[in-house]
Amino acid sequence: MAQRRSIATSTLTHWFSTRLGGIAIPVAATLLAFLIGGAIVAIDGTNPVTAYKAIFEGTGLNWFFPWVTGEVRADAARDLQQTLLIATPLMLTAIAVAFAFRCGLFNIGGQGQLWVGLVAAILVATHLEGIPRPLHILLALVASIVAGVIWGGIAGLLKASVGAHEVISTIMLNWIAIFGGKYLFELGGPLQGDQAFLPRSFEVFDSAKLWPIWGTIQALHSGLFIALFGLIVYHVLLNRTTLGYEVRAVGFNPEAAHYGGISVPRNYFLALGIAGGFAGLAGGVDVLGWRFDVDTSDFDADTVGFTGIAVALLGRNKAVGILLAGLLFGALQVGTSSRQLDPRLFDPALATDLATMIQALVIFFVGAELLIVYLWQAGRLVLPRRRAKSEAKP
Amino acid sequence: MAETPVVELRGITKRFPGVVANDRVDFDVARGEVHALLGENGAGKSTLVNVLYGLYHPDEGEILLDGKPVRINSPHDAIERGIGMVHQHFMLVPVMTVAENVVLATEPTRGPFLDMREAEKRVREVARALDFRIDPHARVETISVGQQQRVEILKALYRRAEILILDEPTAVLTPQEADELFEIVRTLAREGHAVVFITHKLHEVLAIADRITVLRRGKKVDTVPREGATEEGLARMMVGRDVVLSVEKGPAQPGKALLQVENLVVRDERGLEAVGGVSFEVRAGEIVGIAGVDGNGQSELIDALTGLRRPESGRIVVAGKDVTRASPRSALDAGVGHIPEDRQRRGLVLDFTLAENIALHDYAKPPASRFGWLYPRRLVERAGGLLAEFDVRGGEAETLASSLSGGNQQKLVLAREISRDPRVLVAAQPTRGLDVGAIEFVHNRLVKERDEGRAILLVSFELDEILSLSDRILVLYEGAVVGEYAPDVSEQELGIAMTGGGREQAA
Numbered sequence: 001m002a003q004r005r006s007i008a009t010s011t012l013t014h015w016f017s018t019r020l021g022g023i024a025i026p027v028a029a030t031l032l033a034f035l036i037g038g039a040i041v042a043i044d045g046t047n048p049v050t051a052y053k054a055i056f057e058g059t060g061l062n063w064f065f066p067w068v069t070g071e072v073r074a075d076a077a078r079d080l081q082q083t084l085l086i087a088t089p090l091m092l093t094a095i096a097v098a099f100a101f102r103c104g105l106f107n108i109g110g111q112g113q114l115w116v117g118l119v120a121a122i123l124v125a126t127h128l129e130g131i132p133r134p135l136h137i138l139l140a141l142v143a144s145i146v147a148g149v150i151w152g153g154i155a156g157l158l159k160a161s162v163g164a165h166e167v168i169s170t171i172m173l174n175w176i177a178i179f180g181g182k183y184l185f186e187l188g189g190p191l192q193g194d195q196a197f198l199p200r201s202f203e204v205f206d207s208a209k210l211w212p213i214w215g216t217i218q219a220l221h222s223g224l225f226i227a228l229f230g231l232i233v234y235h236v237l238l239n240r241t242t243l244g245y246e247v248r249a250v251g252f253n254p255e256a257a258h259y260g261g262i263s264v265p266r267n268y269f270l271a272l273g274i275a276g277g278f279a280g281l282a283g284g285v286d287v288l289g290w291r292f293d294v295d296t297s298d299f300d301a302d303t304v305g306f307t308g309i310a311v312a313l314l315g316r317n318k319a320v321g322i323l324l325a326g327l328l329f330g331a332l333q334v335g336t337s338s339r340q341l342d343p344r345l346f347d348p349a350l351a352t353d354l355a356t357m358i359q360a361l362v363i364f365f366v367g368a369e370l371l372i373v374y375l376w377q378a379g380r381l382v383l384p385r386r387r388a389k390s391e392a393k394p
Numbered sequence: 395m396a397e398t399p400v401v402e403l404r405g406i407t408k409r410f411p412g413v414v415a416n417d418r419v420d421f422d423v424a425r426g427e428v429h430a431l432l433g434e435n436g437a438g439k440s441t442l443v444n445v446l447y448g449l450y451h452p453d454e455g456e457i458l459l460d461g462k463p464v465r466i467n468s469p470h471d472a473i474e475r476g477i478g479m480v481h482q483h484f485m486l487v488p489v490m491t492v493a494e495n496v497v498l499a500t501e502p503t504r505g506p507f508l509d510m511r512e513a514e515k516r517v518r519e520v521a522r523a524l525d526f527r528i529d530p531h532a533r534v535e536t537i538s539v540g541q542q543q544r545v546e547i548l549k550a551l552y553r554r555a556e557i558l559i560l561d562e563p564t565a566v567l568t569p570q571e572a573d574e575l576f577e578i579v580r581t582l583a584r585e586g587h588a589v590v591f592i593t594h595k596l597h598e599v600l601a602i603a604d605r606i607t608v609l610r611r612g613k614k615v616d617t618v619p620r621e622g623a624t625e626e627g628l629a630r631m632m633v634g635r636d637v638v639l640s641v642e643k644g645p646a647q648p649g650k651a652l653l654q655v656e657n658l659v660v661r662d663e664r665g666l667e668a669v670g671g672v673s674f675e676v677r678a679g680e681i682v683g684i685a686g687v688d689g690n691g692q693s694e695l696i697d698a699l700t701g702l703r704r705p706e707s708g709r710i711v712v713a714g715k716d717v718t719r720a721s722p723r724s725a726l727d728a729g730v731g732h733i734p735e736d737r738q739r740r741g742l743v744l745d746f747t748l749a750e751n752i753a754l755h756d757y758a759k760p761p762a763s764r765f766g767w768l769y770p771r772r773l774v775e776r777a778g779g780l781l782a783e784f785d786v787r788g789g790e791a792e793t794l795a796s797s798l799s800g801g802n803q804q805k806l807v808l809a810r811e812i813s814r815d816p817r818v819l820v821a822a823q824p825t826r827g828l829d830v831g832a833i834e835f836v837h838n839r840l841v842k843e844r845d846e847g848r849a850i851l852l853v854s855f856e857l858d859e860i861l862s863l864s865d866r867i868l869v870l871y872e873g874a875v876v877g878e879y880a881p882d883v884s885e886q887e888l889g890i891a892m893t894g895g896g897r898e899q900a901a
Contacts (some may be wrong), residue, residue, distance in 0.1 A: 006869070018504050053708045086539075233685075239766050239768075239770070240403035240767065240770065241763075241766050241767060241768050242757055242763045242767075242768050243766060244768070245750070245757050245763075245768055246757075248743075248746070249743050249746065252743045252744070252745040253739070253742075253743045253744065253745070254742050254744065255739055255740050256739070256741065256742060256743045256754070257743070258702065258722060259700075259702060259722060259732070259734060259741070259754075260743075260755055261721070261722045261723035261726050261754075261755055263721075385861045
């Protein structure tokens, strides 16, 4: 009987995750998060509609409205460039989370993998002067991928060989990457640049910079296409290759995979390695696209790798989902940044907090899917009873 | 039944998304009566008793206790009203004693303190009334499964259950333990309890029940007295057509040995010797049955044969090839097919489609893939034919395996394993949890594969299955083969050997 009940539960859960959960839960979670964020803004004494309108205009998404013209449109274009610029690495770090997740692993190490990728790309991009631009870019990007693969692969190897939990090892590797990076570019550090009093790297050679595609000041760069291509690679790798088949089999049911002849440890290693490659690429694209150098303070401030976890969660580990969620989180970050937001409409300091809060709420509600399923089931159990009660009344 | 039934369910209807689990079912049971609820898996037996036990609320219909309509909102409510249930999977705390488990949640207290002495005394009283031999101080993890079941029964009776629901109670028992359980059930009935006995095993029904209600696809087919009921008649009611209960097979024509096992030693997870020097062989065209109580080394033996666990020592040869230390993949390639004991945990990736599941062993070979590039459409095409051949119903090639019923999941596993044309087929509990129709299918298919010249090793805890399918029977007890028997051996003799009482004997 317990069996019968669990089957009923699993069909319900299944129904939710396919029918509703596919789109409805992320959308509902996002709406709910904005609603609660709005309520908090209202308590603070600002009209939430005004605040959200200001944030929306800060994202540059109003550029898509044909009636936006002239000066406003030019502003919108600049804002939209920034939104896409921020969304680019987010998508790549989200893939790093999603790919590992499909193998049943929780890769918290996107941030560290991004940093080693970024450092490797800087190394290549500040050397090899004079080689052709496409080759220089390619070499730098390959270096970032390799570094990320190694960083993720270490966690994978530990998992595969001695069963070290990937959450712990990737977190530790994050710290190693963060403090290792700070050491490299610190005053007197081995890779410090030419400005003696700045803990900063050399600027990358022009021949290693990604081509700008839209705008002039901090322009949107062609890394966006790399991220989009990464999404396609992710989808194809997972669904159209034997490697993806193995990864998914292990992720769903390691015991059945083992029984099927698939080496589970090998796939743990590969999945974390490949995931690391995507995150490393995010670092490479970022530094060749618009950062051009790195400062030790960046290692403290940047959270692209961690936000990638949220993007993957909201995007349900699907390529299209990651694209949309990456755009949403990128827009949220840009729309609330002090550079974009009109301080007369909504205090940017508050707005940044609001953005973080909304991100957290989105994740909370996506994670609470089981709670929603539970409530829905409870409703099914309770409702007929209520109906019966009202019928019982003469 | 002359007296008023103590429980009466009238016109119970319970719907789940997409299914009507119970469709206007009537059911009643009187004091002193054992009423069996018989039906295939998914026929609605469990749903019906869950309604009675307060786990589900019926969409329509009413429940009467002693002739008065009642509303049972929760298991707690059911217990208050004298309804007890023994689940198929026991709900006991292994590290606590028998007495502690029995009184759990209704512990006698003295002031703010537990009164364990009182608890033990009362447990002893209840046990004595039923002639149970059980030590209230024993820790539950140290007693046998049969005794654990008694603890569950005691728990219900301790809470003054007058109506006792037993959900597939014999599924986990040895034949001897099952006989003892029947004795207990008869005593309970004599003492005036009403017993609802759920099962899908026909001979049990005829052995224990006073009346039998048969459910099929959520509907009640009929309620009949035991007198005059036959296995054939009940099977027809359950399945809705004539069922051949005995397996029809000709004499085996064994060829050369395809599976040879010599002095095999296998350790379990704890490093203990689970299989201790076993030797046997299975020849082409014969079914060798391994009988034994669960936990006597079966799982470790199967894992070693299929490459899932590395043996400590000994030799395994499949069709002339040594696979003693083979990986699962090389064992598969050497010609081993494996129908695993637990199809949901091991045999299938439930979140994969049927087509993906069928490809589980050979996704990495052409035509499924080439140079690492997978051809999903080819998987689907290949699955289509196999699903038809093996009569897998309830899904297309692109449906998720989790949406199939247990019987169809097993047919899916069978389709995959047999379609790879294995030389040796290891079938572990191939019909566990399946209904009569699916059992018939699986059994016939195994015999057919035997006749095609495969060597089949059947491992089962069901003596019926071992006896009706095997050409030779080996009894495994504490990791050793303690006897070999011909299939005409009596159930008693096998039962004794399975519990360690057998003499070394060749039939």
